Amino acid sequence: MKSTKQRTAVVIGGVRTPFLRAFGDFTPLGTIDLGVSAIKGLFKRFPIAWKEIDSMIWSGVVLPGATVNIGREILFDLGLPMTIDAYTITRVCTSSLKAITLAADAIERGEADVIIAGGSDSTSNAEVTMPQSLVHKFAPVVLNPKSGVKDYFRVLTTLNPVKDLIPQQPAIRERITGELMGESAEKMAARNQISRDAQDKFALQSHQRAAKAIATGRFDSEIAPVELSEKKAVHADNIVRGNTSLEKLGKLKPAFAKNGTLTAGNSSTLTDGAAAVLMMEFEKAKSLGLTPLATFRAWSYDAVDPTDQLLIGPALSMPRALKKAGMTPKDIDLIDIHEAFAAQVLSVLKMLASDQFARDRLGFDKAFGFVDPREINVHGGSVALGHPFAATGARMVSTMANELKFSGKATALLGICGAGALSAAAVMEAV
Amino acid sequence: MNDYLVQLAKKPIFKTMIEKMGLPKLPPALKRSTHPWEQRPFDDQNVMIGQMGSTQLTKTLAEIMVKGGAIPYVEKEEPVFNVFYQAGDAYGRKAQVLKQQKRPSAQLLIYDATNMNIPEELNRIFSFFYDHIRSLDSCGRLIILSRPPCDAENVLSATTTRALEGFIRAMAREIGFMGATANIVYVHSNADYLLEPALRFFLSKRSAYITGQPIYINSLVKTDKIFPDTRPLDGKTALITGAAQGIGAAIARSIAREGARVIIMDRPEADVSAGKLASEIDGSLFFCDISSSSADDRMADWVTKRFGGLDIVVHNAGITRDKLLVNMKQEQWEQVLDVNLYAILRLNEKLIPMMRNNGRMVYLSSVSGIAGNRGQTNYSTSKAGIIGYVSAMSKELADKGIAVNAVAPGFIETQMTARIPFATQLVARRLNNLNQGGLPEDVAETVTFLSSPGAAGLTGQVIRVCGGALIGA
Numbered sequence: 001m002k003s004t005k006q007r008t009a010v011v012i013g014g015v016r017t018p019f020l021r022a023f024g025d026f027t028p029l030g031t032i033d034l035g036v037s038a039i040k041g042l043f044k045r046f047p048i049a050w051k052e053i054d055s056m057i058w059s060g061v062v063l064p065g066a067t068v069n070i071g072r073e074i075l076f077d078l079g080l081p082m083t084i085d086a087y088t089i090t091r092v093c094t095s096s097l098k099a100i101t102l103a104a105d106a107i108e109r110g111e112a113d114v115i116i117a118g119g120s121d122s123t124s125n126a127e128v129t130m131p132q133s134l135v136h137k138f139a140p141v142v143l144n145p146k147s148g149v150k151d152y153f154r155v156l157t158t159l160n161p162v163k164d165l166i167p168q169q170p171a172i173r174e175r176i177t178g179e180l181m182g183e184s185a186e187k188m189a190a191r192n193q194i195s196r197d198a199q200d201k202f203a204l205q206s207h208q209r210a211a212k213a214i215a216t217g218r219f220d221s222e223i224a225p226v227e228l229s230e231k232k233a234v235h236a237d238n239i240v241r242g243n244t245s246l247e248k249l250g251k252l253k254p255a256f257a258k259n260g261t262l263t264a265g266n267s268s269t270l271t272d273g274a275a276a277v278l279m280m281e282f283e284k285a286k287s288l289g290l291t292p293l294a295t296f297r298a299w300s301y302d303a304v305d306p307t308d309q310l311l312i313g314p315a316l317s318m319p320r321a322l323k324k325a326g327m328t329p330k331d332i333d334l335i336d337i338h339e340a341f342a343a344q345v346l347s348v349l350k351m352l353a354s355d356q357f358a359r360d361r362l363g364f365d366k367a368f369g370f371v372d373p374r375e376i377n378v379h380g381g382s383v384a385l386g387h388p389f390a391a392t393g394a395r396m397v398s399t400m401a402n403e404l405k406f407s408g409k410a411t412a413l414l415g416i417c418g419a420g421a422l423s424a425a426a427v428m429e430a431v
Numbered sequence: 432m433n434d435y436l437v438q439l440a441k442k443p444i445f446k447t448m449i450e451k452m453g454l455p456k457l458p459p460a461l462k463r464s465t466h467p468w469e470q471r472p473f474d475d476q477n478v479m480i481g482q483m484g485s486t487q488l489t490k491t492l493a494e495i496m497v498k499g500g501a502i503p504y505v506e507k508e509e510p511v512f513n514v515f516y517q518a519g520d521a522y523g524r525k526a527q528v529l530k531q532q533k534r535p536s537a538q539l540l541i542y543d544a545t546n547m548n549i550p551e552e553l554n555r556i557f558s559f560f561y562d563h564i565r566s567l568d569s570c571g572r573l574i575i576l577s578r579p580p581c582d583a584e585n586v587l588s589a590t591t592t593r594a595l596e597g598f599i600r601a602m603a604r605e606i607g608f609m610g611a612t613a614n615i616v617y618v619h620s621n622a623d624y625l626l627e628p629a630l631r632f633f634l635s636k637r638s639a640y641i642t643g644q645p646i647y648i649n650s651l652v653k654t655d656k657i658f659p660d661t662r663p664l665d666g667k668t669a670l671i672t673g674a675a676q677g678i679g680a681a682i683a684r685s686i687a688r689e690g691a692r693v694i695i696m697d698r699p700e701a702d703v704s705a706g707k708l709a710s711e712i713d714g715s716l717f718f719c720d721i722s723s724s725s726a727d728d729r730m731a732d733w734v735t736k737r738f739g740g741l742d743i744v745v746h747n748a749g750i751t752r753d754k755l756l757v758n759m760k761q762e763q764w765e766q767v768l769d770v771n772l773y774a775i776l777r778l779n780e781k782l783i784p785m786m787r788n789n790g791r792m793v794y795l796s797s798v799s800g801i802a803g804n805r806g807q808t809n810y811s812t813s814k815a816g817i818i819g820y821v822s823a824m825s826k827e828l829a830d831k832g833i834a835v836n837a838v839a840p841g842f843i844e845t846q847m848t849a850r851i852p853f854a855t856q857l858v859a860r861r862l863n864n865l866n867q868g869g870l871p872e873d874v875a876e877t878v879t880f881l882s883s884p885g886a887a888g889l890t891g892q893v894i895r896v897c898g899g900a901l902i903g904a
Contacts, residue, residue: 191523305470308500309523347523360498360521 014398041224119390211242313423471500607864628885841897
C-alpha cells in the first residue's frame with residue numbers, strides 16, 4: 001500500500017437487492033442473507049480477484065442479537081478469505097453512508113486499497129424478545145446446577161401472564177420521547193406548515209419517477225436479482241406504484257394522528273433489502289482496469305435535539321458539507337434527499353431556504369437557498385422505493401454515482417435524516 | 432412540612448366537594464421544574480404577545496421566545512407580526528395570529544411596553560389584558576417589559592413606567608389563586624442583550640414562587656456576554672454557607688446539578704447531614720463555626736490551597752432567636768446579629784479578594800427584613816442590614832464583573848418554619864397571593880439563576896421568593 005502520494009478514494013459502483021415490502025418474499029431471508037445477495041451481485045458486475053479486497057465495512061440497524069457483527073458473517077457466507085477484516089457499524093438511517101465514508105477515510109489514509117461498504121436490513125426479521133422480567137425470574141434456576149423440577153415449578157407459579165409472557169413488540173419508537181417516527185414527522189409538518197397536498201404531490205413525484213426509472217431500465221445495472229429457490233428469483237422492487245394519482249393518495253387516511261397529514265402514501269414503508277458499494281483507491285482502480293464513477297469531496301455528520309424537530313438534521317448537514325467542500329449551492333448539479341416522509345423532505349427544503357435558520361442555527365450569513373421539490377431526487381426516493389434502513393445510504397450513493405456518469409453532470413449533494421435526530425450529508429463529485 | 436391544603440387539592444374528590452360546598456378555592460400545587468436547565472424552557476407553550484407597534488425589543492423578544500420553544504400568538508399588526516413570523520422560521524415556531532374569538536389557552540402573557548411614554552397609553556394595557564387574561568393557564572406567567580422609571584426622559588414617561596409596577600402588583604394578587612404569577616421586567620436601554628437569560632428564568636417553571644415584583648436589568652456588571660443555556664455553572668466553584676440542611680442543602684443540590692463544584696460549609700455539629708449531602712452531590716466539606724474569629728483565616732487558606740479561587744459565594748447561614756424585644760436577652764440579640772450579619776462582613780474580607788472575574792455573590796435576606804416581623808427585631812435588623820450591604824457592595828464590585836444580589840424568602844416550608852407555633856403557621860402560610868408556602872427548591876432555583884453567567888444584568892437587587900407576601904414590599 002502506498003501512502004506517500006496524495007490518495008483519492010473513488011466509487012467504482014454499487015449494487016443492491018430489489019427492495020421488497022416487509023413480510024413479503026424476503027421474509028425467509030435474514031439481514032445476513034440479504035447482504036450476501038447484494039455483494040454477490042456486486043462481484044458479478046465488477047469481477048475483481050478476491051485477494052484484492054482489504055476490508056469490508058458493513059452496517060445494519062435492526063441487528064440480530066446473537067451475531068451483531070453481521071459484516072463478518074456475510075464474509076463467511078460469501079466464502080471470502082477469512083483473513084479479510086470485516087466490521088459492522090450502526091448509525092440509524094445514515095448507517096451505510098457512514099460505512100462508505102469510513103471506507104473513503106481508510107483508503108485515503110492508506111490503510112486499504114479496496115473496501116466493500118454497504119448495509120442491509122430485514123425488518124421482517126426484527127427480533128421479538130420475551131420480557132426481561134421473565135429472563136430474570138428463570139435465569140437463577142436455569143443457571144444453578146442444583147435446581148430440580150420443584151424449583152422450575154416454583155418459578156412457574158410466580159409468573160404473571162400479562163407482564164411476563166407477552167412478547168415485546170418491536171417498533172421504531174424514539175426511546176427518549178416514546179414517539180413513533182411518524183408522530184414526530186407529523187409534528188414537523190404542523191410546525192413547518194407543510195400541507196397534505198404538498199406532501200401528496202411530492203409522494204406522487206417520487207412514485208412516478210421511480211416507476212419511470214424502472215420502466216426505462218435505469219436501475220438495471222444497480223439491482224441484482226435474488227434467488228429464493230431453484231425456481232424462483234426476485235428481480236424487481238415491489239413498493240413503487242407508478243399508477244398512483246393525487247386522487248388515490250388523497251383518499252388515504254392519516255396514519256399517525258387524527259386530522260394528521262401523513263399517510264401510508266406519503267411515508268416510507270418497512271422494507272427488506274441490502275446495498276453494497278465498491279470503494280477503491282484511484283490508482284488501484286486504474287491498475288485493475290476499472291472506471292471510477294465519483295469521489296467524495298466532503299461530508300458532514302450532525303445531531304440535533306430529538307425532542308424538538310426529530311428529522312430536521314439534513315438542513316444543517318447539507319450546508320455544512322457544502323461549506324467543507326468549499327462550494328456554493330450553484331456548484332451543485334444534483335440533490336438527493338432521503339425520503340423518510342414527504343413532510344420531512346419538504347420541512348428540510350423549507351429550512352434550507354430560510355436565512356433566519358442559516359443565521360440562528362448554522363451561524364452562516366446566507367441560506368442555502370430555495371430548492372424546488374421538483375428538482376431533487378431525479379429517480380424518486382424512499383417513499384416510492386422503500387427504506388431498508390441501512391441500505392438506503394448505499395442505494396443513494398450508487399444511484400448518484402451512476403447519474404453523474406450518465407448525465408455528464410459534475411456534482412451531487414446527498415442528505416439523510418435518521419432516528420435519534422442524527423443526520424448526514426455528502427458531496428460527491430464525478431471523476 | 433407539607434401544606435395539607437395543597438395535598439388536599441391534588442385529590443379530585445376533595446376538590447369537587449369543596450367547590451360544591453362553596454368554600455374558597457384550594458391553593459393549586461405549583462408547577463415546578465427541578466431538573467437541569469433545558470435548551471427550551473418554554474417548549475410547546477403558547478405565548479400571547481401584546482405591544483403598541485414595534486419597539487426596540489421586538490426582534491430580541493421574538494428570538495428569545497422561539498428559541499425557548501414557545502409558539503407566539505401576535506395580533507395581526509404589521510410589522511410586528513412579520514418579525515415574530517420570521518424569527519420563528521429558524522425553529523419551526525411560526526407566529527400565529529391572535530384572534531379575538533377562538534383563543535387558545537396560553538401559558539405565557541407578555542406585554543412589551545418599552546415604547547410606552549404617555550399615561551393615556553396605559554389604556555392599551557387594560558384592553559390587552561382584559562381581552563386575554565381569561566386565556567391564561569393555571570400556573571401561567573404574566574410579564575410586562577418596560578424601560579425603568581429612573582431612566583425616564585421626562586415626567587410623563589416616569590409616571591407611565593412606574594404606573595405599570597402598580598398594575599403588576601395588583602394583577603399578581605388577582606391571578607395568584609390559580610398559581611399564576613405576574614412580574615415586571617425593567618430593562619435599561621443599553622442592556623437588551625441581557626434580557627434573554629433573565630426571561631428564560633422568570634418565564635420558566637423555576638420562578639414559580641416569585642410574583643408581584645419589579646426586576647431591573649442593567650449593564651453595570653462587566654460581562655463577556657457568553658451565557659450558556661444549559662449547564663450554566665460548568666467549571667465553576669461555589670461556596671455555600673449553612674449548606675448542610677434546609678434551604679442551604681437545596682441550593683447546594685441545585686448549584687451542583689448545573690455543573691459547579693460545591694463547597695459545603697457548615698458547623699461541625701452538622702457533620703452527618705453535611706456528609707450525606709457531600710456524597711450525594713460530590714461536594715467538598717468545610718466545617719467551621721462562622722461566628723468564631725479564626726474561621727475566616729482557616730477558610731481562606733483551605734480554599735486557596737484546594738481551589739485557587741471562587742466563582743460563586745452564597746451566604747445562606749442564618750439563625751433565629753425569636754423573642755419580643757422586652758423579653759429578649761442580650762446574647763439572643765448578639766447571636767443573631769453576629770451569625771446573620773457580622774460574620775458575613777468578616778468572611779467577605781477574605782472572600783472578595785478570592786473571587787474570580789464574572790463572579791456571583793448571593794445573600795439570603797428575608798421578607799422579615801423588608802417588612803419587619805413581630806418577635807424578630809434581631810432577625811429583621813440583620814436581614815435588612817444585608818439589603819443595605821448588597822446595594823452598596825454591588826457598585827464596588829461591578830467593575831470586577833461580580834454581580835451581588837440578595838434573595839428574600841417569604842414563608843418557606845423548612846424545619847425552621849416548622850418550629851413556628853402551629854396556629855401562626857396556619858395563617859402565615861396563607862398570607863400571600865398563591866395561598867401556600869414555598870419550597871426550599873424555589874429559593875434554590877432563584878439562587879442558582881443569580882449565580883449563573885446570564886444573571887449579569889441583575890446586581891444590587893433583592894429578589895423576593897415569597898409568593899407575593901401580603902406584607903412587605
